[in-house]
Amino acid sequence: MSPSLEHLQSVTRRHFLRQSSVGIGTLALWSLLNRDAEPAPPIVSPLAPKKPPLAAKAKRVIYIHLTGSPPNLDLFDYKPELVNRNGQPCPDRFLKGRRFAFTSGTPKLLGTPHTFARYGREGIWMSDAIPNLREAADQLCVVHSMTTDQFNHAPAELLLYTGSPRPGRPSLGAWATYGLGTENENLPGFIVLISSGSQPNGGKNSFGSGFLPTVFQGVQCRSKGDPVLYVSNPEGMDRQMRRLTLDALRDLDEIQAREFGHPETFTRIAQYELAFRMQVSVPEVMDISREPKQILDAYGAQPGAGSLANNILLARRLVEQGVRFVQLFDWGWDFHGTNPSEGIGDGLTKKCATMDKPVAALVKDLKRRGLLDETLVIVGGEFGRTPFREGRTAASSILGRDHYPDCYTMVLAGAGLKQGFAYGETDELGFSIARDKVHVHDLQATILHLLGFDHEKLTYRFQGRDFRLTDVQGQVVKGILA
């Protein structure tokens, strides 16, 4: 090997060790290896951080999806009149011309079995099923007037996450990373964590990239085995041996690069170096046993458990490291009353215990670390639940509610939002929005606004049309902005 080539390679090697951004590394490599040639056009990584066009309040998002949809009327939306009329036949005007998933005929009104009281400076209504969230009331922004168009799980979840009830469009997290890139290239920009044993209703579509390049899709991390697929070296190969193989690979690829002169080769070399760094950074960030005991206790997290609490704590660790979008899905919030764990009495209280404590801990933890101001936290389901008993379980001792698209509650907190604030109202029985309706497209527009985008301008051209998350609708909900 000639001395000059050797020198060149040591330069490029040092260069790599210094660079974190793939794009700059690639460009510099090109110039180094083609010193006599003109500089190459920049090849910027699609995940390189980008500045949003508008002033952004939120830099990162933690979205906790309660798959199946919790009953808003038993948690946040207090309806004393519904309690008064518990057991009465549902008035005809609420049923006429309507379709419900599992209810026909005339169902009975169902007042909540839970006790409500007001919490925080502004007095936000909350039930006894969520005792910890009460203590975080002054940080929350509760929206009572959410509405959607879909009353089956999969279409409703897809509408919420992709703007369309059918599979095929990019998800919210994909749009965010497409628009903003990521702050830490040693980790995926969009990470998905799933608890309680089942995928979300929309399957991978709820965190997919649709027609955007696949590099923007959510990377699903596992609670057992490799947190990111294939991040561990094979058995028998330690990190030192992995380094030796990557050194050989890079040298051989550089020969190829000089031979054929394709910039894509440099990009690939850079991707392998990035993968090598991810092999350390991913297991590190995913290892919650590194957290002090009081933090683990506050969240109710247990290393190795794969619970929602663990995932919520992981979400904090991830955003702390600059991950742009952390999407959680937790199965088991479909309270039809078909079995005790899906009853809105004790079943709901038990299920809430797995969510209430870690969410409250997350909000406080983010605030304590000064991260709440730039992190948007969202908690909720894909639709609401009926103010009447579900048809199939109407005679059961376990109380349940059917799917209901017209109104439901979402809980938000953090960046750019009013704090200790409740927005919107439903009517006295909880059948319709009485004030300040927020459609899912409006929620999407607002999330993008907080991230620094005009939702009408964050578009991607596909099949001859400029697509956007909010389809052809959506208005920023100014009333909840700080």
Next chain:
Amino acid sequence: MGWAAEPVDFNRQIRPILSHNCFTCHGRDEKKRQANLRLDVREIATADRDGIRAIAPGHLEASELVRRITSGDAGERMPPVETGKNLSLSEIETLIRWIKEGAPYSPHWAYRKPVRPPLARVADPSWPKNPIDHFILARLEREGLKPSPEADRTALMRRVSLDVTGLPPTIAEVDQFVADRSPDAYENLIDRLLAKEAYGEHWARIWLDLARYADSAGYVADRPREIWAYRDYVIRSFNANKPFDRFTIEQIAGDLLPNRTEEQLIATAFHRNTQTNDEGGTDDEEFRNVAVVDRVNTTMTVWMGTTMACAQCHDHKYDPISQKEYFRFFAFFNQTEDADVPDERPVHTLFTEEQKRQRAQREAEVAELEKKLTMSPKETHAAQAKRLTELKARLAAINAPTVPILRELPPDRRRTTTIQYRGNFLDRGPPVSEAVPAAFHPLPKDAPLNRLTLARWLIDENNPLVARVVVNRYWEKVFGIGLVATSEDFGTQGELPSHPELLDWLAAEIVARHWDLKYLVKLLVTSATYRQSSRMTPQRFERDPDNRLLARGPRFRLDAEAVRDQALLVSGLLSRKMYGPPVRPMQPSFGLSAAFGGAMDWQTSEGEDRYRRGIYTTWRRTNPYPSMVAFDAPSREVCTARRSRTNTPLQALVTLNDPVYIEAAQALARRIAGQGALAAADKVRYGVRLCLGRHASATEVTRLLALYEPARARFSNEPEQARKMATIPLGPPPHGANLAELAAWTVVGNVLLNLDEMFMSL
């Protein structure tokens, strides 16, 4: 640019400006139209409206459009600020020049029937090998560029093997071609490749993206669906070189053909690849409608290169399709029996010949007994009835796989198709009858209005689109990017062709050749354009980064399936077993279920089924095979005309660490180590040839030895590490093998399988 330039070309220069900036409010969509002005129709755009003309051909000062696009008053200027659109200075200049030249319109290029153009004239007649090259070279000469020299034989062999069969060549195949000094050596090579069954598997895989083929039903539960007989039909059709017109008719309307065969019936599963929603509480009629919508959109994308989806909800803003026309087209597909039910009715059962014989025999017995029963005296009745029940049970016990098919409803159960407002199946407008959009060529006169007629219309010689769309898709697969880059959209929002005459020449040629697809592949890969070296300089890259002008040969990343198939082939693991039920190679465990559905994890297939080509891997829509997803395989929920091609660290993790690729590295190591007495350097050379087909350079051999030797030394000191590296997951080593050596060769194999060159078609 001076005024003396060539006249402005409406399709190339004006329509894109108007389409992008003006048609949303001044186009086809009546509901969105402002000031009752249309700029897409010349008569309206130039009409006198109370003394004002939007466009006064030849008269700039009388043209309101000129005044408005140049107005300094933000309130008057077009396009309005709130649209977020903005004309550039050069766009304004072009519009002005065009109006000055008389504002001539011409119909959208893709809606005019292609006419075979004469071959383009070139300065260097020695370069072209076939007509394609005339068009490519003429353009290069206009741009002042020269084509690249021909790629060397091994590089070319690797490129063309991957493009034609999806698999790289073996060492023996490379040697055979390199040694063949006859003038027809290359042509003969192509014929050999086209005759391989791997050809059908490769091109079927591409078609299955369009057909949105998957082994699951989609939506929430995403339960398994038995439809692999359709996948096998596609492979067999490509290998039999079925002409594309027949292939079309069989898939759209095979069930309606007179004396239709079983094969033609299976073909109709093309449109049974739509998703079925089993979620409790969903309305079957709603999702039956969604499936029909998908059939409309897919048909339009695959055969017409037309995006129809927008017209489901409103008149198409850019292309000439109204909402009413959408539902008239929808009506053709709205008369089949299938109705979003979990058992996938109607299905066809795939009895073997033996089973068919048995069934015929038992059916005859049943019929005979039933006849007897009606005539027999009471006392023998009971015994005979019992016998009949037995016979019927035996008939029903003859089991066989099934495939969902299309079946037309009987006349008394036909549905009424109506317009559905805003795409909502409950919000119904007036009834409509079957018709095709008026902007396209007409249906054959007096033909019945059914799917068979529609299928014939799609491949009608008067269809201006289909041949262009098909040849363009083939061009895209072979050259990496289509002559029309937006291969799914030939409408006014799509890109214009880079070489319009070449596109039309190829379109005319494929029709003249009776839709012979192997001929088309051969035509493309025998061109001098294709055979060029892909070497590049920074200057050449800067001049044409996407290689649209083709001054160099194609070089782009392999598709997901080919990445895995190749690793299995070079390591000697690949099974060549074809057809049959899908298989389950190793995949990581997720410990999750699909929502309301079965487990996402699966039991790995036994034996050679672990090592079949990717086309046979079980395709579950909500959880497609993860390592293929990393390499941009789609979910197949909807028709995919074009995959993206990314380059990510997650891909590196797959091919570095996925047990599938480690197993391949281990098998490769055993092939290399199995060369017995050879020196290590020669073994390195052998390994490189196995993987890349070419000979390793001295530098490469030195570099790989510099990995092998220290690795072997380390593994000698760490026997447990060596055992793991060499055997997990492949299994016990051959008798008498040196584990440290095998482990070190596995490490070398891991590097070879991750070379940039391995991922590229060269």
